[in-house]
Amino acid sequence: MRIFLAEWRKLRRPTFFxxxxxxxxxxxxxxxxxxxxxxxxxxGNADRGNRITRxxxxxxxxxxxxxxxxxxxxxLVALSVFAAQTAQEYTYGTLRNLLVRQPRRIRxxxxxxxxxxTFALVSVLISAATAVGLALALSGKAKVATDNWxxxxxxxxxxxxLVNVLISTIGYGTIGMILGLIxxxxxxxxxxxTAYLLxxxxxxxxxxxxxxxWMPGNLLSVVxxxxxxxxxxxxxxxxxxxxxxxxxxxxxxxxxxxxxxxRDVAN
Amino acid sequence: xxxxxxxxxxxxxxxxxVLAVNNASFEVPLGTICGFVGPNGSGKTTTIRMLLGLIKxxxxxxxxxxxxxxxxxxxxxxxxxMIEGPAFYPALSGIENLKVLAKIGGIPYSxxxxxxxxxxxxxxxxxxxxxYSLGMKQRLGIxxxxxxxxxxxxxDEPTNGLDPAGIQEVRDLxxxxxxxxxxxxxxxxxxxxxxxxxxxxxxxxxxxxxxxGPIHELLARHKATVIAKPSSINSLNHxxxxxxxxxxxxxxxxxxxxxxxxxxxxxRINKIAFEGGVVLAQLTPAKASLEETFFELTGGAA
Numbered sequence: 019m020r021i022f023l024a025e026w027r028k029l030r031r032p033t034f035f036x037x038x039x040x041x042x043x044x045x046x047x048x049x050x051x052x053x054x055x056x057x058x059x060x061x062g063n064a065d066r067g068n069r070i071t072r073x074x075x076x077x078x079x080x081x082x083x084x085x086x087x088x089x090x091x092x093x094l095v096a097l098s099v100f101a102a103q104t105a106q107e108y109t110y111g112t113l114r115n116l117l118v119r120q121p122r123r124i125r126x127x128x129x130x131x132x133x134x135x136t137f138a139l140v141s142v143l144i145s146a147a148t149a150v151g152l153a154l155a156l157s158g159k160a161k162v163a164t165d166n167w168x169x170x171x172x173x174x175x176x177x178x179x180l181v182n183v184l185i186s187t188i189g190y191g192t193i194g195m196i197l198g199l200i201x202x203x204x205x206x207x208x209x210x211x212t213a214y215l216l217x218x219x220x221x222x223x224x225x226x227x228x229x230x231x232w233m234p235g236n237l238l239s240v241v242x243x244x245x246x247x248x249x250x251x252x253x254x255x256x257x258x259x260x261x262x263x264x265x266x267x268x269x270x271x272x273x274x275x276x277x278x279x280x281r282d283v284a285n
Numbered sequence: 286x287x288x289x290x291x292x293x294x295x296x297x298x299x300x301x302x303v304l305a306v307n308n309a310s311f312e313v314p315l316g317t318i319c320g321f322v323g324p325n326g327s328g329k330t331t332t333i334r335m336l337l338g339l340i341k342x343x344x345x346x347x348x349x350x351x352x353x354x355x356x357x358x359x360x361x362x363x364x365x366x367m368i369e370g371p372a373f374y375p376a377l378s379g380i381e382n383l384k385v386l387a388k389i390g391g392i393p394y395s396x397x398x399x400x401x402x403x404x405x406x407x408x409x410x411x412x413x414x415x416x417y418s419l420g421m422k423q424r425l426g427i428x429x430x431x432x433x434x435x436x437x438x439x440x441d442e443p444t445n446g447l448d449p450a451g452i453q454e455v456r457d458l459x460x461x462x463x464x465x466x467x468x469x470x471x472x473x474x475x476x477x478x479x480x481x482x483x484x485x486x487x488x489x490x491x492x493x494x495x496x497x498g499p500i501h502e503l504l505a506r507h508k509a510t511v512i513a514k515p516s517s518i519n520s521l522n523h524x525x526x527x528x529x530x531x532x533x534x535x536x537x538x539x540x541x542x543x544x545x546x547x548x549x550x551x552x553r554i555n556k557i558a559f560e561g562g563v564v565l566a567q568l569t570p571a572k573a574s575l576e577e578t579f580f581e582l583t584g585g586a587a
Contacts, residue, residue, distance in 0.1 A: 024388035031376055111372030114339055115429065118366050119390040121338050121357040126389075282340035 021120060021129025022136075028103065029137050038099060038137075039144050045091040046145040047152055050084030054156035075157075078166040079175030085149035089183050089242030090235075092145055093190030094212055096138045100191035101207040103134055104198030114283055123279045131195060138187045146180055178244055185260070186242035190215075192267045193234060196274045237263040289348070290315045290437045290468035291336065296345035298331050304492055305331040308345070311487045311497035313470055315350075315436075318463045320479035320500070320575075321472040323489030324583055329472045330369055332489070333441055336470075337366055350436060362390070365435035370445060371426030375415035379406055379425050382414055383432065392432050400428040405454065419446030427455065438462060440471045444478065456482055480575035490583045503578055509547035513554055514540060514567035527561040528554065543571065 029035065053070055070083055107113035120126045157164050166172060193215075197207035215235040223230035230236045237259040245256030254262065291313040298306040306328040313319045323329050334340045336349060338357025346353065352360040373382040383397035401410040404424040409417070417425065423446050430438060438459075444452045452475070459469050460482055473479050479486070486503055488496040496503050515524050518540050525542055528535050533554070535544040544554060548570035558565050 020388050020391055024385045027381060027385050027388065028374060028377065031381075033376065106374075110374060111369065112374060114334075114337075114368055115372060115386055116389060117339060118337055118361055118364070118368075119386050119433075121361050280341075282334075284334065284340055 019129075021126055022133045025103070025130050025133035026136075029133060038095060039141060041095055042092060042141045042145050043148050045095070046085065046088040046148040049088045049091070050149045050152040051156065053084045053087065054153065054160040054162065057160045057162070072160070072162055075153075075160070075162045076164075076166060078169055078171035079179070080162070081150050081153040081164070081167045081172065082146075082176050082179040084153055085146050086179055086183065086243050088145055088149065089186050090239060092141065092183065092187050093235075093238060093242075094215070095141065096187045096191035097194035097197075097211045097215070098208045099137065100134050100194035101198040101211060102194075102204040104130065104195045105202055105204040105207050108202035109204065117283060124275060127275055127278055131192075134191055134195070135188050138191050139184060142180065142184045142187055145183070146176070150176070182244050182256075183242050186238045189234075189238045189241065189263055189267060192271060196267075196270050199274045199278050231258075232262065234263060234266055237266075288315055289313065289351075290317075291319075291347070291349055291470060293332075293336075293347035293354075294345055296332070296335060296347055297343050298328070298335060298340065299343040306335070306342075306489075307492040309489070309492070309494045310345075311494050313468065313485055313487070315468050316463065316466050317484045318459055318469040318471065318482050319485035319487060320476075320483035321470055321487050321489075322474075322476065322479065322575075322579060323472075327489040327583075328492040329489055330441055331492075333366070333368055333439055333470075333472065336439060337361070337364070337368065339368070360437075362433060363436040364439060365430035365433055365437070366439040366441075367426040367430040367443060368439070368441045370442065371422040371429070373414045373422070373425060373429075376413060378411050378413055379417065379421075379428075380410040382425065383429060386429055387432055390433055396432060396434075397428075400431050401425075403431070403458070404428045405451075420448060420451050423447055424451070427458070435467060437468045437470065440469065442473055443471060444473060444475055452478060476576040476579055477574070486575075488579070488583070495583070500575065504572075504575065508545065510571040511544045511546050511548060511551055511554060512567060512569050512571050513542045513544055513558065513565060515558070516564040516566040520563045523561065524558055524563045527557050527563070531557050541567065 057072055057075070074080060075083060107116065116126060117123065154164065194207065194211055197211045198204070201207040201210065219233045219235045223233060223236065231254045237254070240253050240256065240259035241263060245259065289312050294310050296306055296309040297304065309332060321329055331340070335342050336347065336354060338354060338361065348354060349360045350363055374385070377385070380397050380401060383400065384394055387394055387397055398407070398410065401407050404427050406421060406424050406428065409421060414422070414425065423443065427440070427443055430440060444455050447455060456478055459471065463469055471479070480500065483500050485498065486496060486500045487494060513524065515521055521537055521540070521542065525535050525537060528542070528544060533544050533546055535542045546554065551568050551570065555565060555568055
């Protein structure tokens with residue numbers, strides 16, 4: 019708990035906190051705005067030229083589509099935050115101070131992880147509030163009926179979306195933390211992480227389509243959308259994706275934690 | 286009852302082909318200031334890292350306040366440390382940085398402001414660390430090392446970047462802490478400073494301990510010399526001849542002679558000079574400094 023709170027002291031510094039949350043609001047706002055404002059555009063109003071129709075937006079889970087669609091970008095924000103917060107301990111040389119005050123390394127790692135996970139939770143909540151707020155604000159202009167949104171089904175859909183996007187965001191963050199521990203440099207870990215998720219996975223998926231069902235980034239998108247990513251055919255089911263990503267992250271996390279525990283701190 | 290703050294036995298650390306610390310053995314008693322010296326790359330920081338559990342020894346063992354260095358969680362609550370200079374989060378203020386460490390160590394926040402006052406940063410505590418001068422950063426590092434109210438304080442170059450007044454403040458602080466029973470293990474290149482405050486000394490060269498013990502024992506190893514200065518520089522060679530005839534070895538240096546003898550020989554030297562018609566303006570034992578002894582033992586390495 020002490021490590022958790024100490025980590026939050028770093029996370030809550032105004033420029034970092036408001037900067038990150040600002041980017042979350044911007045990204046979610048952009049995706050949701052485009053969804054409603056380009057509803058009649060022939061080029062599509064969603065990711066990769068896909069089209070979300072007025073009828074789809076009027077369903078009980080219509081107001082969560084913008085939020086769900088932001089998951090990839092939210093994930094990248096989480097990856098960057100987790101990677102930077104972890105790797106900077108090496109670049110600033112502060113890890114040695116932390117380990118002198120808390121020599122139980124795994125405890126230190128877990129405390130840091132949970133504080134960043136709660137930071138991810140805050141970002142997801144802010145993203146959800148932005149998406150829902152904008153959906154409501156733009157529904158009139160886009161001529162989208164909102165009657166089904168404020169029903170029990172609508173609230174349940176929102177709850178599911180929150181949980182799924184949170185799992186996905188923390189998943190991306192976990193990848194970032196693992197990269198931060200391996201590369202020990204914020205720039206390297208963030209650039210390698212984003213390059214892998216945005217470029218490498220896409221190239222592999224294009225070259226050999228079945229591989230996409232096993233790629234961490236794609237699996238996290240499946241989880242975030244509750245098993246139905248927009249524009250993706252033959253995607254793994256939600257539970258398959260959840261199991262695969264859990265196994266990946268658990269395996270990688272255990273290996274990295276063991277390395278962190280055993281590795282000399284010599285910076 | 287344990288009377289040792291630090292005890293290491295045959296401690297070694299190897300990085301590939303490089304033996305950074307080689308079979309080091311030394312002890313530091315509780316409640317003393319112990320200097321830790323050696324040329325750059327002699328293994329000081331590696332040794333300190335092993336003492337703090339940051340790196341694992343390749344071989345050997347050690348204990349800190351009676352606890353094995355293999356279990357740092359057992360003793361680090363009683364240890365304060367600053368290794369390789371201060372390291373803090375640039376975007377946080379001085380006091381915020383201290384609070385991060387205080388929270389992790391379960392130390393009350395009130396201690397943070399108190400320590401900022403002790404190191405002279407009381408009025409700059411709310412400024413961001415990145416705005417601090419090198420000296421201020423060093424002071425913050427010292428404050429952080431004092432957070433747990435340590436029984437053992439391990440400091441790596443604590444006066445680096447400090448002005449003469451700051452160096453004196455640190456010296457006074459360390460002496461005060463030692464008088465309160467805190468053991469201070471301090472590495473520094475300022476040998477004159479160490480000589481003033483240290484009772485013990487551990488000296489490394491190329492990863493090996495070449496001296497460990499009371500500092501006076503080390504200084505006593507230095508060749509005893511007496512300075513004899515005649516009132517007239519013209520008598521210098523005459524005096525050298527008289528002393529050589531009496532069995533003393535001496536060399537001329539500037540306006541005086543350096544005579545290989547301890548201070549008990551001063552009376553005899555004075556008599557020889559007087560009987561030879563040489564009036565001495567100065568006759569004093571030349572006290573070996575730690576710096577001279579250091580260079581002698583380390584072969585002149587800086």
